[in-house]
Amino acid sequence: MSETFLTHLECGACGASHEAAEPQTVCKKCEKPLLARYDLAAARRSLRPDAMAARGGGLWKWRELLPVRDDASVVTLGEGSTPLIPTRALGRKLRLARLFVKDEGQMPTGSFKARGLAVAISRAKELGIRRVALPSAGNAGAAAAAYGARAGLEVTVFVPKDTPVANVKETVAAGAVVHLVDGLITDAGRFVSAGVAEGKWFSLATLREPYRIEGKKTMGYELAEAFDWRLPDVVVYPTGGGTGLVGMWKAFEEMEALGWLRAAKRPRMISVQAEGCAPIVRAFDEGAEFARPFENAHTSASGLRVPSAIGDFLMLRAIRASGGCALAVSDEEMIAAMGEIARDEGLLVCPEGAACLVALQKLVARGQVGADESIVLFNTGTGLKYLELLP
Amino acid sequence: MSETFLTHLECGACGASHEAAEPQTVCKKCEKPLLARYDLAAARRSLRPDAMAARGGGLWKWRELLPVRDDASVVTLGEGSTPLIPTRALGRKLRLARLFVKDEGQMPTGSFKARGLAVAISRAKELGIRRVALPSAGNAGAAAAAYGARAGLEVTVFVPKDTPVANVKETVAAGAVVHLVDGLITDAGRFVSAGVAEGKWFSLATLREPYRIEGKKTMGYELAEAFDWRLPDVVVYPTGGGTGLVGMWKAFEEMEALGWLRAAKRPRMISVQAEGCAPIVRAFDEGAEFARPFENAHTSASGLRVPSAIGDFLMLRAIRASGGCALAVSDEEMIAAMGEIARDEGLLVCPEGAACLVALQKLVARGQVGADESIVLFNTGTGLKYLELLP
Numbered sequence: 001m002s003e004t005f006l007t008h009l010e011c012g013a014c015g016a017s018h019e020a021a022e023p024q025t026v027c028k029k030c031e032k033p034l035l036a037r038y039d040l041a042a043a044r045r046s047l048r049p050d051a052m053a054a055r056g057g058g059l060w061k062w063r064e065l066l067p068v069r070d071d072a073s074v075v076t077l078g079e080g081s082t083p084l085i086p087t088r089a090l091g092r093k094l095r096l097a098r099l100f101v102k103d104e105g106q107m108p109t110g111s112f113k114a115r116g117l118a119v120a121i122s123r124a125k126e127l128g129i130r131r132v133a134l135p136s137a138g139n140a141g142a143a144a145a146a147y148g149a150r151a152g153l154e155v156t157v158f159v160p161k162d163t164p165v166a167n168v169k170e171t172v173a174a175g176a177v178v179h180l181v182d183g184l185i186t187d188a189g190r191f192v193s194a195g196v197a198e199g200k201w202f203s204l205a206t207l208r209e210p211y212r213i214e215g216k217k218t219m220g221y222e223l224a225e226a227f228d229w230r231l232p233d234v235v236v237y238p239t240g241g242g243t244g245l246v247g248m249w250k251a252f253e254e255m256e257a258l259g260w261l262r263a264a265k266r267p268r269m270i271s272v273q274a275e276g277c278a279p280i281v282r283a284f285d286e287g288a289e290f291a292r293p294f295e296n297a298h299t300s301a302s303g304l305r306v307p308s309a310i311g312d313f314l315m316l317r318a319i320r321a322s323g324g325c326a327l328a329v330s331d332e333e334m335i336a337a338m339g340e341i342a343r344d345e346g347l348l349v350c351p352e353g354a355a356c357l358v359a360l361q362k363l364v365a366r367g368q369v370g371a372d373e374s375i376v377l378f379n380t381g382t383g384l385k386y387l388e389l390l391p
Numbered sequence: 392m393s394e395t396f397l398t399h400l401e402c403g404a405c406g407a408s409h410e411a412a413e414p415q416t417v418c419k420k421c422e423k424p425l426l427a428r429y430d431l432a433a434a435r436r437s438l439r440p441d442a443m444a445a446r447g448g449g450l451w452k453w454r455e456l457l458p459v460r461d462d463a464s465v466v467t468l469g470e471g472s473t474p475l476i477p478t479r480a481l482g483r484k485l486r487l488a489r490l491f492v493k494d495e496g497q498m499p500t501g502s503f504k505a506r507g508l509a510v511a512i513s514r515a516k517e518l519g520i521r522r523v524a525l526p527s528a529g530n531a532g533a534a535a536a537a538y539g540a541r542a543g544l545e546v547t548v549f550v551p552k553d554t555p556v557a558n559v560k561e562t563v564a565a566g567a568v569v570h571l572v573d574g575l576i577t578d579a580g581r582f583v584s585a586g587v588a589e590g591k592w593f594s595l596a597t598l599r600e601p602y603r604i605e606g607k608k609t610m611g612y613e614l615a616e617a618f619d620w621r622l623p624d625v626v627v628y629p630t631g632g633g634t635g636l637v638g639m640w641k642a643f644e645e646m647e648a649l650g651w652l653r654a655a656k657r658p659r660m661i662s663v664q665a666e667g668c669a670p671i672v673r674a675f676d677e678g679a680e681f682a683r684p685f686e687n688a689h690t691s692a693s694g695l696r697v698p699s700a701i702g703d704f705l706m707l708r709a710i711r712a713s714g715g716c717a718l719a720v721s722d723e724e725m726i727a728a729m730g731e732i733a734r735d736e737g738l739l740v741c742p743e744g745a746a747c748l749v750a751l752q753k754l755v756a757r758g759q760v761g762a763d764e765s766i767v768l769f770n771t772g773t774g775l776k777y778l779e780l781l782p
Binding site for chain 2 (some may be wrong): 021050053054056057058075077078082083084085091103106107108109110145146147148149150165166169170172173174175275339342344345346347348382383384385387390391
């Protein structure tokens, strides 16, 4: 059974081709992330956007453009098809006519991480992998634990010791082994790498395995479908590892090759980070191709506490190619925005999601968005995991 | 603009007809719940099940069978169309081939209460109501606060003082006034009624206003659609106020009148309660038409801590007519089941949802379910709000 148009994996930096039928990590030549490639010409002949829209909901409606070969390998908790919620009260205050929040909090495990891990765990199971580990800021570990439990995989998660207690508890509840690390997610990553070297597990660290991004890219497909196969003018997205931003950009490219889009124009991609941890913002401002590790990284938006990311150059490339930018916001601003969004729109968002509103407010103040542009803020997770930030 | 087939309201006990175009509470004759009635003969001529299925997702796809007249009145956060998740690992242990969890945790405000409050708040707004109040075990108050914030209504919530802190925080975050009551939800209800008498607000207490049940009934429509316009053999549902169970039963009745169902057989409805608060179980066992208030009600499943419910006779009627039953489970059992479901299926459910698994285990032990029957357990909310119950 083969329902995917997956052909091979290709290095995002040097372009080297890799076999997709066996487990892969990063590029064997340059150690940069591998990207899944599909026979999009064949897919274009058999898939039509109106037929895709008629398929109903969920991440797996994009089945042929995901890397899993056999239906029996699919591990699902009903993820995907999150609502695009018009936020008119916020829009009125900013004098913006078409402002939306894509609410990834309405998802298994309460965050956008479910997309990437649903696909990565399904593919790991399909490739015969039995034990996986990953470093996490919290939500990815919880999602890996949940999908791993369904798939019958052994899951080990390394998180910074100040990760929100909600994340730790839900990860443990799903039967994963959780190690609290005295340090940042990059330090947690070193423990995972050490275990890989010892043959203990396969690493699911984002962009160090090629399929989490495939799950995340479905956010881009969903945006296109929601906007009737056009794309919004502006996408505001909180970037830690940045897999979502890079994934959506990949989806836009794929949909262009598939001939699904009514207009060639892609959104301006706005990367949002925390002032206490803004490596991409700094690299963007400096015109650098790669981002230097951010010193003394700190922010209460745990998902943004990522001082260095292997996909940095892919993020920077997409932001620049789109005519977008990268912006940092303070913890105080994002926590205040959590309250503002809850009171104005009834949406309890995570601080990373709230950071997008703050970034948009700055863009409006600078005159960098038009009043009639369609703008999507990404709320990457439920605020229920961050109750300690609320009064 | 009139897109609903709503005709009038009818008392669920004495049958007295009431005008739907103005705000209504309970029956003016006998003070029992009012049920919305539709011109189902006309609806049958214009609505076909395959066309409904093709509409895509969300609660408002059932637009014509909901009580809101004007599209502009609809207040939505993207609720509805929750996944029906096959739970094969749990099924294997119980030797059940077709076991599912309907996961209402993947919803705005993280619970099934979003359905009822989305519809009730939309209709309240449409009827010109500006201030609402309700007693709540926690989740209903949070949902009312969220939809109320979007609708621009003033929301006041009365909850028992030992309501989970997550519920209180999310309700306050959305701008509602929260009063902690030294007592149970029935005591909270007395404060709401007192305010009604003083003209302070309109009461959204469930089944004391006629439209929350209309939102809840969409769970029944979704079940039918998911099972290709048949119905599952068994529905296991945690009943506090019981609006969901009564609402689904109402949906089954409506769909029969609409001619949408391929088979006349309705599910056996299993009401699940906590040993520390089981008025419906006691009334069912006693063969009573109404349930006496349960003394010294206590359970850590806050949604089941409802010692008396105005819809008791409607619940009991549906359970009996369906050939179902009512079962009580202990707090220890349901908390253990939360862990079991998380480890086996990757689903972090609320204790009320976990109680359904325990009830099913008892039914299996008694030989009251068949190995090939299709069985749906309702998880009514995310476990993220009950982290204090996890190790």
